[in-house]
Amino acid sequence: MSAYNTRTSFSCVNCHMKQKHKNDEGEEAPSETNLMADDQQFERFSHQYVVNAGLCDLLFNNFEVEHHLCEGCTDCSIDLIKLLILNTEHEVEDYTEYLNKLNFEQSDETLDELEAELAKLQQEEKKLEEDIGEFNEEKRTSRESIAEKEALERKRKLHEARELSKLAMNEDEISSLQLRLLNATLWLKTVQDTNVFSACFKICDEGTVGVINNFSLDHSLREINAAWGQAALLLTSLAKLIGLEFEKYRIVAYASRSHLVVLEDGQMLPLFNLNELMQQLEVRIKSIDATVLMPYEIKGGVLEDKYGQSYSIRKEFNSEEGWQKALKYMLRNLQCYLCFVSVFLTEDTHK
Template sequence: MSLLRFFCQRCYQPLRLTQSGKALGLDTSQEPAASKLPSAHQERGDAPEEGSTPAAVEADVEELQNGASGRAHPGDGGVSGPCSSIFTLLGRLSSGRTLHSIQLSVQGTFDIISGEGDRDQPLCQDCTDNLLEHLDTQLMTSESDVQAYKRRLEGVDEDRREALQEELKDAELEEARLARELEETEKNRERAAAALEAAEAETELLEQQERQYQRDYSRLLWQQLDLSDELQSVENQLRYAQAQLAWLEKTNAWRATFEIRDDGPLASINNFRLGCLPAVPVGWGEISAAWGQAALLLLALSRKAGLQFRRFRLVPCGTRSRLQHLSKDSVELPLFFHQGRGGPSYGEFDRAMLAFLDCMQQFKEEAERGEEPGVCMPCRMHARRGLIAEPGASGEGYSIRSESNTEERWSEALRLVLTNLKCSLDWVCSRYCQK
């Protein structure tokens, strides 16, 4: 029989186990003695008594006792409250027990310590009575609290209760209203989310359109700049053309084409001298070119005035100009001269100059026939005799013939011819070339 004992977990008095405790193989017949505890007063190196279990088994029991007794003995002066998981093993194992019975005892003890078994906590009779009295006191206190709470509830004013009921109903109605508002708000939030998504899509589309419009605007602006430059260039060209037009309008084409100078010793037309002097020799080529320019000027003036010559027709050809006789089978009279074989004679050249003077006489008569003032030809002409006189001169004047004439008088006669042509040019310009 072993000397295993249990203490009460409240007052630490030895306990007498019931039949369930004996089934675990625990012996309670021997009184507890502190001197017989193998784990409290013996060292590990002491030899076991005869008839005891082997060393290995007793070492396991000693470890079990040391692990189960995690608190002080009641004789050590320590006081502790009830604990459901701390026990102290007393006594020692009998030498006749087997390892299986030891394992069963240890397993049952651990079940009690850990609270996993269906066994109650070990308490003595007095501690149990005290515990029941304490529980009865707590129960009575709780019942008195309940009764007081009921009396307090019954003492509440009926009006106050109705007011509270009304407030509760209002609160419930407010809760329902807020729930409906919350539901409506959720719906509005969903609609707003859909509208926001549509607005974002529209915004993206508008941004794309804006970028496209910006590109189109930049392209059109570039075209505008090009057109502005082109317009500025055209305006500059227009101003230049207008300036040229104004200059040309002020310019007389007749005077610009035919330039006659008769203020020197020899008259000239377009820088070709007409006549020659001993001191100023002039070649026949230059004289022939001057006669060609004079024939061209007289023909242009007659056409501008609408005059048709009756006896001769002018054929200006530069240095080879001539006049054709209209009544004598188109006889040509050369208005040029050059020395050498095959050239015209002085007689033919003189007849051509006489015919030119006759054409000038016809132009003067045609110009004086109108109502407007006639052409002012200051030099008097006698076409049949071939004479031309200065204005206001009393004599016959100068002969236009080159044969049997001096160079000075012939050159003077030619100068007077160009003077009359210059006056005729001024008359045509003043009459037909005005705006």
């Protein structure tokens, strides 16, 4: 096999024309492309523009050629590169000449002005840096102030919440105290309007019979003695309240065993002389208020009605009916004494 048959043909990467290979002696290998090249000889001149354009694109775009170029394209590429080098050298010379001209023409005055302007700009730059530093410091101070204000605001809100809580508690306590005060005021008014003696000593009539604290003066002797004891206790209490000290007698209130004691000799007497002590109490009351009128007048230890009829509380000096009336009249006078002393004490308390 010949050496020509061992080689392959290739096409130019630019003009795409198939190229002839030479053997080891430098002779061209026979190929069908020779005939084609001869036939296309007339087209090379018109194709030369396209070839040059492609080579320029390859050169200026730094295209990496991966295949061989033909001899014509290679020569064209070399010529183009030489032309580019020459143009570049001319441009470098022109720029160098212009730079030298500028350096030569530049005066010392212009340089001084530029240096002065540079110094001025440097001062302005320094001032701007100082302003930036001051601004940053103010910014930091403002942030610290804002943080401090926020902390104070949180503290204020916390304090306000605590105070509001205390206020709510105080308002609840005030409401509770006001309610208690209202209840106490109502209770005080009730107590003030309540007659203690009227509550402790209830006097009424059951027909013709007088009753004191549910003890009747017309039943058994034990109940009658108990009623006498309640009457003696009431008379003693009234005398103490208006500052009266009885003459001749002292009352010993001891329930059904109540009695009188003679101050002169200490002799004990029954309660039949109670009207005399009631008369002393009546005199004391009229000395306080002369307008007071009793339903039954007491004279010489006996009670008189509006018709001038006298009644003694001693049973042996009266009929049964008269004795009952005397006891009832006695209780009614005691009831009047009770009312007067209650009013007197109420007015004195208000004073």
